[in-house]
Amino acid sequence: MSGGPGQIELTYFAGFKGRGEPARIALHASGKPWTDKTLNFEEFGKAKANGEYPMGLPVMALPSGKVVTQSVAMARYAGKLGSSGLYPADPEVALVVDVVMDICQDALTKCPQDPDEAVKKAKREEYAAGKLKGYMDALSKMIDDSGGPFFTGKDLTVGDLVFKYFLMDMITSGMFDHVPPEYVKSWEKLVSADEAIAKHKVVIDYEASKA
Ligand SMILES: N[C@@H](CCC(=O)N[C@@H](CS)C(=O)NCC(=O)O)C(=O)O
Incomplete structure (x- = not known):
């Protein structure tokens, strides 16, 4: 670099x-x-x-x-x-990428906060069982619709990267307070997509450049 x-x-x-x-x-x-x-x-x-x-x-x-x-x-x-x-030229494919990225931003920005830790825990648990579950369901359906392994099908895009680093890693690393890492396991398709993203040459090459 x-x-x-x-x-x-x-x-x-x-x-x-x-x-x-x-x-x-x-x-x-x-x-x-x-x-x-x-x-x-x-x-x-x-x-x-x-x-x-x-x-x-x-x-x-x-x-x-x-x-x-x-x-x-x-x-x-x-x-x-x-x-x-990584950002598709085809407008409809690009739209799918944008939808994924906007869902991931929503999932993060609508996550409730509260200065009182007990109230925050209750609000986060309600969020995980409700709105966040809705975002995860929608993302999982998008993988179904594309045929996978990625959100637009066989090609990696920035939508996949945003999904992984904004949302999946945040939850699986335990940084999403009061949403346990194992939460994501309810969405097998999303776990598979996350794994496919981590193994993609573009990601591996970037990681190697940092080593
Ligand atoms: N909408 C902005 C949000 C940026 C944002 O909130 N960044 C966080 C870190 S992920 C931050 O810098 N927080 C500390 C602050 O805003 O002072 C984006 O997507 O870039």
């Missing part, structure tokens, strides 16, 4: 995949030069106190000098660069 003035720079938290990883993988697959800038929580906290990153991370600096936020938009942009095909 390389970078510099006039090139792409992605900034996200050090040691975290989450909302940064789909764009990182797509940038790597694009073959374009880019820089992976990471901040630890202390560095982020200081920068935020100074008025930087008002919308949080990730942040992407473009070759034009423009700086943007919004992880899904970045994944989509990165998927269009080069010839990776």
Whole structure:
């Protein structure tokens, strides 16, 4: 990986995949030069106190000098660069990718919070049994409809990456408070898709580039 003035720079938290990883993988697959800038929580906290990153991370600096936020938009942009095909050219296939990414954003952003831990636990359990289950069912049906292993069929897209790193990894790593890692096991198709994504050459090549 390389970078510099006039090139792409992605900034996200050090040691975290989450909302940064789909764009990182797509940038790597694009073959374009880019820089992976990471901040630890202390560095982020200081920068935020100074008025930087008002919308949080990730942040992407473009070759034009423009700086943007919004992880899904970045994944989509990165998927269009080069010839990776990670964001499909066909409008209807691209729409399916966008639907997956928007469902995953909804699943995260509608997740209830509460300062009282007992109330948060109750709200999260209700969410897992209700709305989140609905999102998981919808995603599973999309794999059924595509024939798998991925959301648009046999080709990996940024939709698959967003699904894995925003949602599946978040739950299976235990970071989704009060939603247990084994929750995902109720959706066999989603577990299989997650495994197929992890084994895809684009992901393996990216991982190897970090080693
Ligand atoms: N809609 C934004 C949300 C960004 C966001 O909330 N990022 C989190 C980390 S995943 C963050 O930086 N939180 C700390 C903050 O906003 O100060 C996106 O998808 O990029």
